[in-house]
Amino acid sequence: QVVTYDFVDLTRPQRYFDGEINTAQLADSVAVDYRDPSAREADPLAQLDDVDTKAEEPRLADLLQPATRPLVRVARDFAGAARTARETDWLRAGAIGTGLVLASSVLDKRADQFARDHGENRFVKAGNSFGNALPWLAIAGAGVAALDGSDPLRSRTGYAALEAGGTALLAVTGLKYAFGRARPENELGNHAFKPFSMTSGYDSLPSGHTIITWAVATPFAEEYDAPWLYGLAAITNLARVGSRQHWVSDTVAGSLLGYAIGKVFWESSRAPNKGAPRVLIHPSGVDLAWQFN
Numbered sequence: 001q002v003v004t005y006d007f008v009d010l011t012r013p014q015r016y017f018d019g020e021i022n023t024a025q026l027a028d029s030v031a032v033d034y035r036d037p038s039a040r041e042a043d044p045l046a047q048l049d050d051v052d053t054k055a056e057e058p059r060l061a062d063l064l065q066p067a068t069r070p071l072v073r074v075a076r077d078f079a080g081a082a083r084t085a086r087e088t089d090w091l092r093a094g095a096i097g098t099g100l101v102l103a104s105s106v107l108d109k110r111a112d113q114f115a116r117d118h119g120e121n122r123f124v125k126a127g128n129s130f131g132n133a134l135p136w137l138a139i140a141g142a143g144v145a146a147l148d149g150s151d152p153l154r155s156r157t158g159y160a161a162l163e164a165g166g167t168a169l170l171a172v173t174g175l176k177y178a179f180g181r182a183r184p185e186n187e188l189g190n191h192a193f194k195p196f197s198m199t200s201g202y203d204s205l206p207s208g209h210t211i212i213t214w215a216v217a218t219p220f221a222e223e224y225d226a227p228w229l230y231g232l233a234a235i236t237n238l239a240r241v242g243s244r245q246h247w248v249s250d251t252v253a254g255s256l257l258g259y260a261i262g263k264v265f266w267e268s269s270r271a272p273n274k275g276a277p278r279v280l281i282h283p284s285g286v287d288l289a290w291q292f293n
Helices: 011-017 023-027 060-086 090-118 122-147 152-179 208-223 228-242 248-269
Strands: 003-007 030-034 278-282 285-289
Touching (some): 060 248, 090 228, 090 248, 122 228, 208 248, 228 248
Antiparallel strands (some): 003 030
């Protein structure tokens, strides 16, 4: 929702359309509330009486604005996410996350052996295929939600999920290179590392599929109070271990990082215009309202 029109006297719109009063006389009885100040028009009632169904010839500015508006929104969202990230206690979160990853490493070899023994099972193969495809299905779903303007809340959440997924993809690329952990299929065990190495097969930690799935799922899970989405995302964890692409601890690290990134973008999306005013035009003047906390 971008703008709301509140009519003080409901008889005036009818009189306006009947030609009894003009736009200036109607404006005295309508309040226009712009949720997004950047969408404010010079005259919000200028085309109120435009009943011509023939589309106007598009102007260059009209063609450029829809293309640039998403870019402005994404830039604003990333700025908001950066503010939220600065307010997060990453030292505490990092300590807890490291502990969970180290604890989960106890299951690395046992889970990999299970994957070896049951990798040809058709049900395991089907689960692996679905779990491996889940990140891209999640991104596609988030994209549809973001572009669907019929529900502003869903669209906002979709944008947060897409931005979180993109950030997760960039983050995991650097982390894989920094850790340089050997994948299970290298047959070198779960303690083989070549940090900052470009050697093939040394890009196991963290799991890229997992971090993306959890980053995209988290905004929706938090916004709609749907913890079952985390269970759905965990299918990717199982698939990456089941296909012997990652150790259990790789996927746990990916889940925690994806959750953290998704949570940051979700929290910042709830107040994307922090510091920007809401504009209320009413008969007695124009009001601006700011929210600082």
